[in-house]
Amino acid sequence: QKEVEQDPGPLSVPEGAIVSLNCTYSNSAFQYFMWYRQYSRKGPELLMYTYSSGNKEDGRFTAQVDKSSKYISLFIRDSQPSDSATYLCALSGGSEKLVFGKGTKLTVNP
Amino acid sequence: DADVTQTPRNRITKTGKRIMLECSQTKGHDRMYWYRQDPGLGLRLIYYSFDVKDINKGEISDGYSVSRQAQAKFSLSLESAIPNQTALYFCATSDPKGYANYGYTFGSGTRLTVV
Numbered sequence: 123q124k125e126v127e128q129d130p131g132p133l134s135v136p137e138g139a140i141v142s143l144n145c146t147y148s149n150s151a152f153q154y155f156m157w158y159r160q161y162s163r164k165g166p167e168l169l170m171y172t173y174s175s176g177n178k179e180d181g182r183f184t185a186q187v188d189k190s191s192k193y194i195s196l197f198i199r200d201s202q203p204s205d206s207a208t209y210l211c212a213l214s215g216g217s218e219k220l221v222f223g224k225g226t227k228l229t230v231n232p
Numbered sequence: 233d234a235d236v237t238q239t240p241r242n243r244i245t246k247t248g249k250r251i252m253l254e255c256s257q258t259k260g261h262d263r264m265y266w267y268r269q270d271p272g273l274g275l276r277l278i279y280y281s282f283d284v285k286d287i288n289k290g291e292i293s294d295g296y297s298v299s300r301q302a303q304a305k306f307s308l309s310l311e312s313a314i315p316n317q318t319a320l321y322f323c324a325t326s327d328p329k330g331y332a333n334y335g336y337t338f339g340s341g342t343r344l345t346v347v
Contacts, residue, residue, distance in 0.1 A: 130272070156335050165236075165322050165338030166275075210275070212335070220336060224274030 125149050128211055128223030137232050141198040145211035145223045148192065152213040152221075155187050157196045160208045160225065169209070170196065201230045235259050238323050238339035245313050245346055253308045253342050255323030263326045264306040265336065266290075266298060268319040275322070281306055282328075313346045320344075 128145045135141055143157075154173055158166035170185040172178045172194075178185045184197040194213075198205055211223040236257045245251050255264065266278040267290075277290030279298040287298060295317060299307045310317055320343050324336040 158335070163341070165324075165340050166336075167338065168335035171335060219277070219280065222275045224272070 125221050126211065126213055126223045129226055130224055132227040132229060134229045134231060135201055137201060137203060137230055139201050139230070141201050141205070141228060141230075143196040143198075143209050143211075143226050143228070145194050145213075146192055147194070147213055147221075149213075149215065149221075150189070150192065151215040153216055154214040155185070155194050156212040156214075156220070157183075157185055158210040158212055158222075160210060162207075166210055203230050203232050206230050234340065235337050236323055236325055236339035238321075238342050240342060241340065242343045243345070245344070247314055247346055249313050251310045251313055251344070253310075253321055253323075253344070255306045255308070255339060257304050257306075257323075257325045257337070259325050259327070259337055260303075261325035261327045261337070262303060263328060264300070265324040265326070266296075266306070266308045267322045267324065268292070268317075269322060269341075270319050278308065278321075310344075310346075313344075315346045318344060318346050 126147045157170040159169045160166040172185045172187050175187050175189045182199045186195040206229045208225040208227045210225040212220040239254045262283045265280045267275045276292050281300045297309045322341050323339045326336045
């Protein structure tokens with residue numbers, strides 16, 4: 123079983139939809155959970171960060187961690203065409219080496 | 233100027249040639265990383281450096297070497313390029329004190345094609 127599993131999509135939604143992106147993981151030592159957004163021809167940029175379990179909200183974005191199920195989610199409300207990108211989850215146990223999911227490609231159609 | 237600058241942005245090279253990809257950063261971070269990204273395989277760690285004197289292999293270091301010339305500079309070399317090294321290469325930096333809040337800072341990438 124891979125350390126981090128992420129459905130690569132692609133995912134296509136209409137503008138204004140609620141988007142749910144997910145990763146599952148196998149290593150219970152992971153404590154730091156991040157989401158990166160990568161636009162085409164650009165490097166990934168940090169979007170959201172969560173420590174341990176719980177929710178974190180930032181504008182239209184909500185990151186959720188369920189350590190008991192080893193499941194993390196990123197929700198995007200009122201999705202916009204500018205949200206079209208690849209979203210990567212990234213996890214760490216504290217050694218500062220991040221383990222990345224393979225990314226989910228999202229397209230939001232006007 | 234970008235926090236993490238990679239040069240060149242694009243490169244086409246021939247099989248067997250030696251090539252160097254360069255990365256420089258203005259973040260003042262000690263830790264630097266080289267990743268390659270391939271469709272369907274995601275980001276894979278090639279080498280990482282926690283300071284100028286500390287170089288470590290990642291999961292796919294075969295065929296690659298690195299040099300940390302200064303805190304701000306970390307270069308990746310392909311000694312004898314082969315076609316399956318065609319990929320998008322990213323350099324990244326992190327701050328050991330702040331990483332949990334700020335994560336990695338990535339460069340814009342180098343698209344390398346080996347023909």
